[in-house]
Amino acid sequence: MSENRAISDIGGLPAGPIDREDHEPTLVERRIDALMMLMRAKPRAFWGADENRRTIESLTPEFYEGSAYYQRWVTVMRRLMVEKGILTEAEIEDKLAEVRARHDEGGAK
Amino acid sequence: MSRFEIGDRVRVARAFPPGHVRTPVFVRGLTGTVVRYFGHFRNPSELAYGMTGLPELSLYQVAFDMDDVWSGDGAYAAGDTVTADIYENWLEPAEDKKNAA
Numbered sequence: 001m002s003e004n005r006a007i008s009d010i011g012g013l014p015a016g017p018i019d020r021e022d023h024e025p026t027l028v029e030r031r032i033d034a035l036m037m038l039m040r041a042k043p044r045a046f047w048g049a050d051e052n053r054r055t056i057e058s059l060t061p062e063f064y065e066g067s068a069y070y071q072r073w074v075t076v077m078r079r080l081m082v083e084k085g086i087l088t089e090a091e092i093e094d095k096l097a098e099v100r101a102r103h104d105e106g107g108a109k
Numbered sequence: 110m111s112r113f114e115i116g117d118r119v120r121v122a123r124a125f126p127p128g129h130v131r132t133p134v135f136v137r138g139l140t141g142t143v144v145r146y147f148g149h150f151r152n153p154s155e156l157a158y159g160m161t162g163l164p165e166l167s168l169y170q171v172a173f174d175m176d177d178v179w180s181g182d183g184a185y186a187a188g189d190t191v192t193a194d195i196y197e198n199w200l201e202p203a204e205d206k207k208n209a210a
Contacts, residue, residue, distance in 0.1 A: 004125040004130075006129075009130075009133055011135045012179060048156055050153040050154075050156035051158070053153075053157065054157035
């Protein structure tokens with residue numbers, strides 16, 4: 001029955017308690033949200049809801065279950081940007097290295 | 110235009126294909142009743158991979174008896190249902206509810 005069950009297809013499975021407590025989005029979460037909205041804004045939308053879902057479902061169960069909501073989002077955006085040819089892995093890595101170096105120097109994040 | 114009418118009995122395919130699939134695992138192979146017709150939409154399993162998703166498919170809301178879905182031992186009250194939104198390519202006509210063994 002569970003062959004090819006998507007990691008998001010969890011109806012009926014045992015689950016622990018649900019954390020229903022609200023929290024204010026952090027600055028990083030707001031930025032990830034804004035970037036996602038921009039990437040998917042019509043008419044230029046780089047990808048649609050179904051591609052987004054497919055990419056989230058393709059995360060490993062370990063990462064999916066062990067990561068925060070917006071961690072999944074940013075991971076999915078990175079994958080789809082590379083898949084769509086918007087950025088290359090090398091360009092992303094170069095930029096990350098630059099930002100890390102700037103951060104380590106105590107400058108603007 | 111749509112293949113099924115409200116009230117029709119339908120059986121969900123008992124299939125487990127790879128890829129992006131919207132039909133929840135917990136209703137696959139079960140028989141339910143069409144309770145709503147939403148219209149027709151491009152196929153999400155194809156859109157998920159950047160394809161056109163055409164031709165569009167009819168999308169139905171199908172109600173299943175809670176007992177059929179979760180327990181099968183009469184634990185739920187008669188008339189208690191769970192609904193799922195299912196595209197027509199997952200459905201075939203069904204006559205009775207207990208043929209899904």
